[in-house]
Amino acid sequence: MVETRDRILDVAIEVLGKNPDAGMADVASAAGVVRRTVYGYFPSRSGLVLALTERAVSEITAVLAESAAVDDAGDAAADEAWADFIERLWPLVHRYRVLVVLRRGEFGKDIHALLAPIEKTLAELVQRGQDAGVFGRHLPADILSQVAWSAVFAIADDDLSRGARGRRDALGVAAPTITSLLMLGVPEPRARALAERRS
Amino acid sequence: MVETRDRILDVAIEVLGKNPDAGMADVASAAGVVRRTVYGYFPSRSGLVLALTERAVSEITAVLAESAAVDDAGDAAADEAWADFIERLWPLVHRYRVLVVLRRGEFGKDIHALLAPIEKTLAELVQRGQDAGVFGRHLPADILSQVAWSAVFAIADDDLSRGARGRRDALGVAAPTITSLLMLGVPEPRARALAERRS
DNA sequence: ATCGAATTGCACACCGGTGTGCAATGCACA
DNA sequence: TGTGCATTGCACACCGGTGTGCAATTCGAT
Numbered sequence: 001m002v003e004t005r006d007r008i009l010d011v012a013i014e015v016l017g018k019n020p021d022a023g024m025a026d027v028a029s030a031a032g033v034v035r036r037t038v039y040g041y042f043p044s045r046s047g048l049v050l051a052l053t054e055r056a057v058s059e060i061t062a063v064l065a066e067s068a069a070v071d072d073a074g075d076a077a078a079d080e081a082w083a084d085f086i087e088r089l090w091p092l093v094h095r096y097r098v099l100v101v102l103r104r105g106e107f108g109k110d111i112h113a114l115l116a117p118i119e120k121t122l123a124e125l126v127q128r129g130q131d132a133g134v135f136g137r138h139l140p141a142d143i144l145s146q147v148a149w150s151a152v153f154a155i156a157d158d159d160l161s162r163g164a165r166g167r168r169d170a171l172g173v174a175a176p177t178i179t180s181l182l183m184l185g186v187p188e189p190r191a192r193a194l195a196e197r198r199s
Numbered sequence: 200m201v202e203t204r205d206r207i208l209d210v211a212i213e214v215l216g217k218n219p220d221a222g223m224a225d226v227a228s229a230a231g232v233v234r235r236t237v238y239g240y241f242p243s244r245s246g247l248v249l250a251l252t253e254r255a256v257s258e259i260t261a262v263l264a265e266s267a268a269v270d271d272a273g274d275a276a277a278d279e280a281w282a283d284f285i286e287r288l289w290p291l292v293h294r295y296r297v298l299v300v301l302r303r304g305e306f307g308k309d310i311h312a313l314l315a316p317i318e319k320t321l322a323e324l325v326q327r328g329q330d331a332g333v334f335g336r337h338l339p340a341d342i343l344s345q346v347a348w349s350a351v352f353a354i355a356d357d358d359l360s361r362g363a364r365g366r367r368d369a370l371g372v373a374a375p376t377i378t379s380l381l382m383l384g385v386p387e388p389r390a391r392a393l394a395e396r397r398s
Numbered sequence: 399a400t401c402g403a404a405t406t407g408c409a410c411a412c413c414g415g416t417g418t419g420c421a422a423t424g425c426a427c428a
Numbered sequence: 429t430g431t432g433c434a435t436t437g438c439a440c441a442c443c444g445g446t447g448t449g450c451a452a453t454t455c456g457a458t
Binding site for chain 1: 305339346348352383
């Protein structure tokens with residue numbers, strides 16, 4: 001049996017992502033384990049939430065790091081790094097809903113702290129994109145990255161809420177939409193050229 | 200004393216918007232009233248939440264209706280109706296955070312039901328805009344309106360989180376951003392012309 | 399000054415979730 | 429077969445929020 005602790009953490013990310021008010025019992029049974037067992041690995045509910053957040057954050061940081069490498073390679077490639085990031089992130093996006101969902105509520109403070117480095121990196125990436133002229137300046141970099149972030153989850157939510165039926169090619173529409181969103185205000189020809197260079 | 204019931208409802212919108220887990224006691228004291236009194240007007244917490252949601256929805260519907268009138272006036276004026284809507288909505292947007300925040304959680308089903316007509320109207324408005332060629336077709340109308348909606352709150356959240364200090368002209372950036380977002384993919388000259396016609 | 403409605407202050411029962419203690423049970427490995 | 433560790437199955441105490449009952453009070457209107 002793969003480390004029980006890991007399985008609990010995995011399942012907790014999923015369960016709490018769907019319902020932030022889920023209790024230890026819900027997590028436990030979803031992990032195929034008894035409530036008491038969970039307390040064997042985590043001292044308290046808050047402890048579990050914290051651990052889970054740390055895991056999610058470190059996973060997402062890893063993905064971001066890979067995409068940052070793309071950015072470092074060429075110059076003015078911030079848009080490609082973004083597209084790359086979205087693409088890598090997408091299969092996992094539902095998993096990270098928990099970060100969005102738990103940010104409000106009792107743990108908001110701690111979670112925001114854990115999340116800060118990611119948001120910072122993202123904002124910097126956008127900033128570089130703006131400086132290089134591939135991203136629009138209609139919004140300050142930090143807000144712009146927030147908006148992009150929220151758009152990712154808005155699309156993912158829609159994708160999720162219509163379940164198996166009527167599912168659309170969410171990634172197919174998400175990636176171009178987000179990059180377009182970032183490129184708002186950039187003169188058309190340049191935007192188009194940049195968009196086509198990527199293929 | 201203005202109708203106590205109304206004051207409770209108002210304050211509940213605010214309090215629950217900030218923290219969806221707030222209890223009856225929090226609402227009561229924020230309303231300058233004792234817990235017992237709240238139960239005099241609402242049979243239960245769920246009753247309060249329901250009533251509060253209905254109020255918020257009907258308020259927002261009213262705003263939307265005014266802007267729809269703008270749309271009906273001219274043809275192909277969906278973009279103006281949107282801009283108008285955002286502008287009217289903005290001063291109240293923090294008030295309606297409660298709808299976003301409570302959509303998850305135990306009352307999700309009911310709230311979504313109450314919210315459906317609004318989302319439908321919005322989606323139709325976007326659809327009309329797309330048909331008239333002023334809005335982009337990069338996303339299906341319903342998703343696009345969701346994304347726009349989420350962007351509104353993303354910007355508003357940012358505005359809120361930095362409090363009084365460092366406050367930027369949030370409406371100033373929000374309105375053009377949202378409309379630009381909707382117009383993604385529309386040929387530049389046309390978009391620009393439409394953007395300038397509004398002034 | 400008095401009537402009446404709204405509000406208060408406290409009592410209580412109830413519920414569901416948390417966190418702990420401990421003995422019993424499984425199960426893998428030697 | 430025995431040893432050790434993880435897991436289980438209860439038991440329990442505790443807490444905080446809900447919802448109710450009822451008598452005491454405030455306070456405006458007449």
